[in-house]
Amino acid sequence: MIRTPLCDLVGIEYPVFQGGMAHISDGTLAAAVSEAGGLGIISANSGADWLRGQIHIARAKTSGPIGVNVMLMSPAAPDVARVIAEEKVEVVTTGAGNPAEYMPLWLEAGCRVIPVVASAALAKMMERCGACAVIAEGGESGGHIGEAATMPLVPQVADAVSIPVIAAGGIADGRGLAASLMLGAVGVQIGTRFIAANECSVHPHYKALVLKATDTSTIVTGRRLGHAVRSLKTPYSRRYAKAEYTDISDSDLEALGVGSLRKAAVDGNESEGCYLAGQISGMIKKEQSAAEIIHEICTEAEQILKNASVYVK
Numbered sequence: 001m002i003r004t005p006l007c008d009l010v011g012i013e014y015p016v017f018q019g020g021m022a023h024i025s026d027g028t029l030a031a032a033v034s035e036a037g038g039l040g041i042i043s044a045n046s047g048a049d050w051l052r053g054q055i056h057i058a059r060a061k062t063s064g065p066i067g068v069n070v071m072l073m074s075p076a077a078p079d080v081a082r083v084i085a086e087e088k089v090e091v092v093t094t095g096a097g098n099p100a101e102y103m104p105l106w107l108e109a110g111c112r113v114i115p116v117v118a119s120a121a122l123a124k125m126m127e128r129c130g131a132c133a134v135i136a137e138g139g140e141s142g143g144h145i146g147e148a149a150t151m152p153l154v155p156q157v158a159d160a161v162s163i164p165v166i167a168a169g170g171i172a173d174g175r176g177l178a179a180s181l182m183l184g185a186v187g188v189q190i191g192t193r194f195i196a197a198n199e200c201s202v203h204p205h206y207k208a209l210v211l212k213a214t215d216t217s218t219i220v221t222g223r224r225l226g227h228a229v230r231s232l233k234t235p236y237s238r239r240y241a242k243a244e245y246t247d248i249s250d251s252d253l254e255a256l257g258v259g260s261l262r263k264a265a266v267d268g269n270e271s272e273g274c275y276l277a278g279q280i281s282g283m284i285k286k287e288q289s290a291a292e293i294i295h296e297i298c299t300e301a302e303q304i305l306k307n308a309s310v311y312v313k
Contacts, residue, residue, distance in 0.1 A: 002177070002302050005164055006187035009133060010091050010112060011065045013037030014298045016177070017135070017166060018290070019191030020044075020069020020093060021143070021276065023265035024202045027057030029290065032199035034064035036291035041067035041093060045261075048079035055087045065090035067114075072097025085109035093135060093189075096144060096227075100129045116168070116189075118146025118153070120160035133164040135189050140170030142192050142278040145220065145228050151183070158184030172280035174300020181305070190297075192278040197290045203268035206275055209234070213281035222257070225250060232275040236260065240274075 006015040016038040018030065022045040030040030042058065044051045051068065058066045068089050070080055073096040081102040084092055088109050092099075095116040099106075106113050107130055116135045117123040123134045136157040138150025146153075150169040158165045167180035168189035180188050195202055195210050209232050219237050222229045224244045231237050240256055257274065264273025288296070 002298050002305075004181070004186040006133070006166065009164060010039055010067075012039050014294055015166075015187030016294050016297060017041060017067070017093075017168075017187065017189040018194045019141075019168065019189050020067070021191050021195070021265075022071070022261050024195065024200065024206075025069065026201060027054035028061065029194065029197060029200050030054075030066050031058040031061035032197065032290035033194065033294065034058070034066050035062040036289075036294045037064070038290075038294045039065060039067050039091060040290075041069050041091070044068050044070050044076070044080040044084075045074065047076045048083045051080055052083050052087065055083075055089065067091035067093055069093045069095065070099070070102075071095055072099060077102075081105060084111060098125070098129070099131075103130045114166070117157065118148060120153075120156045123157045123161050123165075127161045127163050131163060133166060133186075134161065135166045135168050136185070137189070138167075138169030139220075139228075139230070140279040141168055142218070142230050142276040142281075145169075145230050150180075154180060154183040154185050170279055172278075172283045174297050174302075174304055176280075177297055177301035178304040178308075181301070192281055193284055193293060194290065195277070196284050196287050197293060198287055199290050202265050205268035205270065206265055207287065209270075209275055210277055210281050210284055211286070213277065213284070215279070215282040217281055218277060218279050225254060229274070229276065230278065232277045232281065234273070234275055235271050236264075236273055237275075 004015045014037045018033040020041040020043040025043040030042045033040030112132045114133045115126045136154045139145040154167045164186045166187045167185035172193045219233045221240045260274035263269040264275045
């Protein structure tokens, strides 16, 4: 059995976090992951009232710890932050900003704050702010991405901070978990593979696109506006990518993305929806329960690590 310091830090059986995916990661999916021994994370993108309801749903379905992911650039972030503290959520992960403003509130409520970082410099800043760990996320991941890939990012972050590091980006199976541990991480965060979980309520068309994806099925858009995003290649994402290289104004380009995540995850609208997904989409070939996904990943990683001694003479 694989057990790392991350398990003791947040009270989980397996060192696997389920990523917070906008309009996808709800209380039902988070509860399934936490009940299976990982850490289920609810995305707070849909606002404070929705979040509180999803926390209650998750609490009713599992006695395990749960997490909430906060996009700090969201206008709803202050209200969401208060709900997290009031509900005493065990773990808070953050992205798209500096959580320092909310750290005293969360820490006083007993929350463990684990920001997502895309550089060693940001990881050191988060450690100074009071984070108990960081998630080093490489550009292979779905959604908003940084420049560094997971392979070079994780060891540099691990060398830069004294707090635990969780690897994310381009991880879908036991090989990814085993590799992450060797790079200096104490666990992994996985998003895209959980889109194919039975308990994931995303639109069926979203799941179908992930399941038929190949190794070249993702595209990065948004670099012109300073916030690159990785998604599946669809009529919408191809149209957006083409528009970036025209004389369209930045404001009009920004407008093309408004509501696109919801149109994909909730409506299954391929012509107008942005289907966020990582480069490992081509590795996902079947729907499984969240428990099957976690157990399969950890069993594979354990066997790989046990067999690694054959390379040492």
